[in-house]
Amino acid sequence: MPKVRFATAWLGGCSGCHMSFLDLDEKLIDLADKIELVYSPIADAKEFPENVDVTLVEGAVANIDNLKLAKEIRARSRLVVSFGDCAVTGNVPSLRNKLGVDDVLTAVYHEGPGRHPTGGDEIMPRLLPKVLPLHQVIHVDAFLPGCPPDPDRIWAAVSALLAGEPLVLEPEMRTFG
Amino acid sequence: MSVVTLTINDELVSAQEGQTLLSVLQERGIEVPTLCHLDGLSERGGCRLCMVEMEGTGRLQAACVTQVQEGMVVHTHSERLVKYRRMILELLFSERNHVCAVCVMNGHCELQWEAAQIGMDHVRYEYLNPDLPMDASHERFVIDHNRCILCTRCVRVCDEIEGAHVWDVMGRGVNSRVIADLNQPWGTSQSCTSCGKCVQVCPTGALFSKGATVAEMEKQHNFLRWILDGREKKIWSYENGK
Ligand code: SF4
Ligand code: SF4
Ligand code: SF4
Ligand code: FES
Numbered sequence: 055m056p057k058v059r060f061a062t063a064w065l066g067g068c069s070g071c072h073m074s075f076l077d078l079d080e081k082l083i084d085l086a087d088k089i090e091l092v093y094s095p096i097a098d099a100k101e102f103p104e105n106v107d108v109t110l111v112e113g114a115v116a117n118i119d120n121l122k123l124a125k126e127i128r129a130r131s132r133l134v135v136s137f138g139d140c141a142v143t144g145n146v147p148s149l150r151n152k153l154g155v156d157d158v159l160t161a162v163y164h165e166g167p168g169r170h171p172t173g174g175d176e177i178m179p180r181l182l183p184k185v186l187p188l189h190q191v192i193h194v195d196a197f198l199p200g201c202p203p204d205p206d207r208i209w210a211a212v213s214a215l216l217a218g219e220p221l222v223l224e225p226e227m228r229t230f231g
Numbered sequence: 232m233s234v235v236t237l238t239i240n241d242e243l244v245s246a247q248e249g250q251t252l253l254s255v256l257q258e259r260g261i262e263v264p265t266l267c268h269l270d271g272l273s274e275r276g277g278c279r280l281c282m283v284e285m286e287g288t289g290r291l292q293a294a295c296v297t298q299v300q301e302g303m304v305v306h307t308h309s310e311r312l313v314k315y316r317r318m319i320l321e322l323l324f325s326e327r328n329h330v331c332a333v334c335v336m337n338g339h340c341e342l343q344w345e346a347a348q349i350g351m352d353h354v355r356y357e358y359l360n361p362d363l364p365m366d367a368s369h370e371r372f373v374i375d376h377n378r379c380i381l382c383t384r385c386v387r388v389c390d391e392i393e394g395a396h397v398w399d400v401m402g403r404g405v406n407s408r409v410i411a412d413l414n415q416p417w418g419t420s421q422s423c424t425s426c427g428k429c430v431q432v433c434p435t436g437a438l439f440s441k442g443a444t445v446a447e448m449e450k451q452h453n454f455l456r457w458i459l460d461g462r463e464k465k466i467w468s469y470e471n472g473k
Contacts, residue, residue: 136353143324143330148360152328152360152362225344225350229331229343229347231331
């Protein structure tokens, strides 16, 4: 059987979901037999490739870079999974939504310690007015809640997806938080 | 008391006249989700999660505020009901700020659990992200309006059980807020006895003990039964383990 072309991506999140993914421990060896990891923060690929079968997306859509990558992922993946609460709900990054973008930048960079970026140099990706859950930006095929989803949840989800089954988790495995 | 016969999910069931439909469902182990209902408090019928279909009426009825009647034909889990219950939960999550990962009630919250039960794995509505305050002026407790779902359990327990009636609801619709006394900081309330009953019955992270951090808050409702058994049945002590 050809290997499943599998990707993981990291938008506005803390990388905790990826850490939890690595916590699959020895199951990663089973997984490696079935998948080819074509793109991931833990693999060396600069561009999001074409013809990906399954992509797990960690993180909310917080800035224009996240938005661009999210759209590329959708265009080039058969199945897109919101991986963890930040992708599913906006979660902690979205706590800034009740403040204006300017107020956030002022509080963090101008009133915070150290030198602040001068802005306008396009080095920092521009922030979106609101941090959005992934499904408000692109179509998402399945949702894996949890902050982070623990390895059991990830395994249940990945096993179902690789077997071509719909992702239906037990209630205990689909709580937020 | 006379007995009435009704049909629930195609099964004939008998119940006592005057019983609420919810209590009959619970006796029979038919699980409908509830949030505003709490055993020992008066019913409010506010959250609408317990609604059921009743043949012969077009409207859905909240089981907690519906009395059983002879010949009623009730459905509790039709596709439409499950769809509406999920919508209600999604609206509750989108209306204020529910970030479970950093909430005092993470892992013990009734709202969080109902969402998982029904399979609400994401919210289809836009989040409103309101800018709501937190009142930490009370010496022992905090109210965080970001997590409040306006179930009014706090209002009822303080009025009906403690007899202090500190809480009320001010405003309408999305602007409704739970307020202490005449809309003043909780810590300045002269009617609050600091008994903590409101904190214990609150289903979410809206009311919590000062000092509790993420996932540390757990609540228990047994005290309601103890107080009511004493008041109503004069039972003042329990054998071990009861
Ligand atoms: S109150 Fe419940 S649902 Fe809301 S954030 Fe806290 S744990 Fe989550
Ligand atoms: S602590 Fe007791 S008296 Fe004070 S508001 Fe809560 S229930 Fe009422
Ligand atoms: S503070 Fe808690 S108990 Fe009171 S209305 Fe809000 S959610 Fe319900
Ligand atoms: S439990 Fe019946 S309406 Fe809330």
